[in-house]
Amino acid sequence: MFSGSLRGRLLWWLLLPLAAFVSISGMISYRNAQTTADLVQNNALLSSIRIIGEDIDWDNGNVSVQIPPAALELFESPEQDSVFYRVEASGHRLLAGSPELPLPRGVSDVPMLYSTHLEDGRAVRAATYVRQLYDSGRTEEVVVAVAKTEGSRDAMVWRLLRPQLFGEVLTLVLAMVFVYLGLTFELRPLMKVKDDVADRNASQLEPIRVARLHVELRPIVEAINQCIARMGQQAATQRQFISDAAHQLRTPLALLVAQIQFARQRENRDAPLSEALAGMHKSSRKLTTLTNKLLLLAQAESAAPSSTRERVDLSALIAGVLEELIAFAQSREIDLGAELEDGLYVTGDEALTAALVTNLVDNALRYTQPGGRVTVHTQRGNDRAIVRVIDNGPGIKAEARVRVFERFYRASSHADGTGLGLPIVREIACRQGGTVTLEPGEGGVGLVATVEMRLWSAVV
Numbered sequence: 001m002f003s004g005s006l007r008g009r010l011l012w013w014l015l016l017p018l019a020a021f022v023s024i025s026g027m028i029s030y031r032n033a034q035t036t037a038d039l040v041q042n043n044a045l046l047s048s049i050r051i052i053g054e055d056i057d058w059d060n061g062n063v064s065v066q067i068p069p070a071a072l073e074l075f076e077s078p079e080q081d082s083v084f085y086r087v088e089a090s091g092h093r094l095l096a097g098s099p100e101l102p103l104p105r106g107v108s109d110v111p112m113l114y115s116t117h118l119e120d121g122r123a124v125r126a127a128t129y130v131r132q133l134y135d136s137g138r139t140e141e142v143v144v145a146v147a148k149t150e151g152s153r154d155a156m157v158w159r160l161l162r163p164q165l166f167g168e169v170l171t172l173v174l175a176m177v178f179v180y181l182g183l184t185f186e187l188r189p190l191m192k193v194k195d196d197v198a199d200r201n202a203s204q205l206e207p208i209r210v211a212r213l214h215v216e217l218r219p220i221v222e223a224i225n226q227c228i229a230r231m232g233q234q235a236a237t238q239r240q241f242i243s244d245a246a247h248q249l250r251t252p253l254a255l256l257v258a259q260i261q262f263a264r265q266r267e268n269r270d271a272p273l274s275e276a277l278a279g280m281h282k283s284s285r286k287l288t289t290l291t292n293k294l295l296l297l298a299q300a301e302s303a304a305p306s307s308t309r310e311r312v313d314l315s316a317l318i319a320g321v322l323e324e325l326i327a328f329a330q331s332r333e334i335d336l337g338a339e340l341e342d343g344l345y346v347t348g349d350e351a352l353t354a355a356l357v358t359n360l361v362d363n364a365l366r367y368t369q370p371g372g373r374v375t376v377h378t379q380r381g382n383d384r385a386i387v388r389v390i391d392n393g394p395g396i397k398a399e400a401r402v403r404v405f406e407r408f409y410r411a412s413s414h415a416d417g418t419g420l421g422l423p424i425v426r427e428i429a430c431r432q433g434g435t436v437t438l439e440p441g442e443g444g445v446g447l448v449a450t451v452e453m454r455l456w457s458a459v460v
């Protein structure tokens with residue numbers, strides 16, 4: 001029970017001793033209530049035999065008994081106990097009352113209390129004593145006994161016990177409720193740590209910061225933070241390696257491209273050689289693109305949070321990107337247009353934002369059929385800037401729309417590409433606190449790539 005829950009286990013640890021305490025104190029209260037009720041009952045019985053005994057007298061040489069009402073009124077109670085008495089002179093001569101009431105052995109003039117059963121099996125509590133009567137040289141010993149059933153005594157025990165028990169059970173319940181609430185409240189920092197860790201994506205490697213952390217939890221959070229720091233270090237080393245490798249590859253690749261170009265210019269009419277050189281040229285260009293994209297991805301992944309908080313003039317940046325791509329659009333006979341809102345500033349890194357837009361427009365131009373249309377549209381949202389790259393090309397099938405964000409995944413093979421463009425776009429958007437979504441265009445034609453970015457005014 002509760003094996004998986006810290007709160008449950010702590011409650012259990014508290015409930016056990018508290019329940020033991022309440023049981024013990026309940027038993028003590030029960031004993032005390034019994035003692036008090038017995039005392040009251042015994043006193044009433046003793047008073048009763050005394051009152052009866054006092055009223056026994058000689059009457060014309062005989063012993064006469066008058067049972068005073070006060071002797072029996074003592075036992076009046078809502079429980080209406082049955083009361084029995086027996087007054088007997090020497091030689092078991094019954095003077096009053098009922099002979100069924102058993103008398104104990106060794107009755108003396110010292111009042112004596114005893115418990116017994118009547119013939120019908122009812123349990124009674126009784127008191128008895130011997131009254132000595134003297135008259136002109138005669139002595140008479142009269143035994144007086146009074147008994148009662150124990151209904152009022154039991155009721156008294158319960159009346160005395162009830163408030164005590166109520167208080168103890170209430171204490172137990174209140175303690176449980178307060179401890180439960182207290183634990184829930186005190187465990188909140190731990191839940192915050194959980195939320196902080198659970199909501200992170202793989203690239204969020206900042207240490208966990210929780211404002212009010214208990215001393216007991218600090219070592220755990222510190223250990224997690226140390227682990228995060230080590231993971232961050234590891235990831236940074238890997239990114240640095242990719243970045244360095246891409247850098248190192250760029251120069252020899254540029255040289256290779258130039259040399260192949262030179263060789264192609266000088267080629268003689270040897271067709272196989274010319275074909276080989278053309279192939280080498282194509283491969284080296286592909287390799288260059290791949291290297292550049294890997295470098296860009298590494299840059300996007302390793303961008304420091306501070307560098308992605310620049311003020312970027314989105315409209316001017318997009319206009320610049322479109323200018324660079326206009327020749328490509330023309331070569332593909334695509335109508336490239338823009339509807340840009342002026343004065344739209346976003347928070348981010350200028351070079352990375354430009355790479356983001358370039359990749360999206362490049363995709364639209366690359367995959368849309370000649371004669372198609374590509375439009376870049378910007379708009380101000382609540383605290384967001386919304387960029388839409390709209391084309392009327394083939395679009396991306398629903399099942400591939402999530403997968404295109406995986407590295408090296410390509411949905412079509414009819415155009416050249418590395419499959420890194422959209423992963424780069426998403427990495428940059430996430431780094432800058434934005435989102436990217438793909439959906440079909442109007443009437444299910446083409447693709448609309450929507451990027452939401454934080455407006456500059458939203459952070460200052």
Ligand SMILES: Nc1ncnc2c1ncn2[C@@H]1O[C@H](COP(=O)(O)OP(=O)(O)OP(=O)(O)O)[C@@H](O)[C@H]1O
Pocket residue numbers: 293359363364365367368391393394395396404409410411412413416417418419420421422423447
């Ligand atoms: N506007 C678009 N219209 C149709 N298909 C698209 C569009 N944009 C992307 N795609 C599909 O998504 C795939 C992944 O795109 P992504 O930009 O990641 O890689 P790529 O364009 O193939 O290569 P890279 O951009 O790295 O040179 C593409 O291969 C293409 O099939």
Ligand SMILES: [Mg+2]
Pocket residue numbers: 359362363417420421422
């Ligand atoms: Mg692409």
